[in-house]
Amino acid sequence: GSLRTALYNYLFARHNNGVNVLRIEDTDRTRLVEGAVENLLRTMEWAGISFDEGPTQGGEYGPYVQSERTEIYRNYADELIANNKAYPCFCTSERLDEVRKAMQASGQPPMYDRHCRNLTHEEVQTKKDAGMPHVVRLRVPLGETITFNDLVRGDVSFESKTIDDQVLLKSDGFPTYHLANIVDDHLMKITHVIRGEEWLTSTPKHVLLYRALGWEAEMPKFAHLPLLLNPDRSKLSKRQGDVAVEDFKTQGYLPDALVNFCALLGFNPSDAQEIYSIEELIAAFELDKVNKSGAVFGREKLDWMNSEYIRSKTPEELFKSVKPLADNRGYAVSDEYLLKVIGLMTERVRTLNDFVDFAGYFFKAPTEFDEKSRAKNWTEEAKQRLADLLVLLSASAEWTHDSIEQIIRAYAESKDISAGKLIHPLRLSVSGVGSGPGLFELLEVLGKSEVTSRISYALEHLK
């Protein structure tokens, strides 16, 4: 989901010759994860999403990491209090919990009861002097209708009485998302905020904040993207399978394919084309072509698209991605050999991993054999013929798919049987499975000595 959001921001910025800004919103100290930023940066780079301003590239409006900007937020919080737009709140989280429970029990929406909203200066001072921890809350005006225009959804309205007196500054001195976001968007001269739909109901709070700070005129435009959904239509989450971007990488998906696929989840340039280069996506991207309803992240179409991208590449291009996978599995083969395997398998795989997982027989002689094919093809008669063929193949001076085919077809003709009667058992004996690339090509790539030894092994061990 985050990848898709980042992608749309990127596409929108590039389409409009704008500036794509990366800001690290790390204001929750309880959820800090070691290396998360580096991981994010790596992921974005892999996906081909670049930024013009941010923690690594810098920019006019830095720092781009919120935890380095706490002073700024505190100053604005103070300003808001001074202007009576916000107020300190000394309620403990225990009290807040009780209030919420009580309201829920009586059928009320669980909101803050605004207990500290009207504290006098003296009361505030006394509590501060006593060292009581406090937060800063937005003084939400009562009885107003807040309307804003969303670039995806049109006008959206909320009644201010349904909006909580949002916490802006936490008791640890860090801002919440709401304060930090508005302050930074303003200071960094953000023109467009493109984010997930889960933020839609927070937006009136943000509008109120812009007003309270006197910035409403320069408020950015909002675009709330439809959510990406699990197959059960709940918000896409890691709890239901591997959906972190790194997981797709390790599962052998090409970044271009993932990006292409994600781009088309919620956006469509409105013709029949499915495969889009990033340049085409940038050229076609318009916010008003973005859908309003959530999209199920379906794996089948991604698989298809990935196979399309794989097929569009040459063996040489695929080599550098496949080689490490082969190495990882301990398959010590020459580059030349691996290149040939890739050539034979390209149109049969859906992911990069399939090159090595799906066709292990290229790297290791089979010791187990597909039962279905065995039952069907491994007859006494077939074994007899394979023994003959083994002799013929061993005697062959040439070893190309053409020469192999000639030998096999000639033998079939001499026995007055169809070539299939030889091909199927032969495939089973050398690959252990009943399907795969054309047999003659397969035998050529495997090489003469490997083929003859595998046939011998099968003849001896396969009953």
Place this chain on the structure above:
RNA sequence: GGCGCGUUCAUCUAGCGGCUAGGAUACCGCCCUCUCAAGGCGGGUACACGGGUUCGAUUCCCGUACGCGCUACCA
């Protein structure tokens, strides 16, 4: 519960008052064929429901149902 957003094939979607409702994935069948894959051809499946507005609604309006999101000192 409250508030908000949404609703075209199983899935991703096209459609922006008049179409036999189009494409893609998946699925099924046929062709090709040594198998698989690819490719070619063909097939089935959708406008949530009820009211309006209109000569005419998938399209505009209202309601209902359903789904999802938010409702934290998380983002």
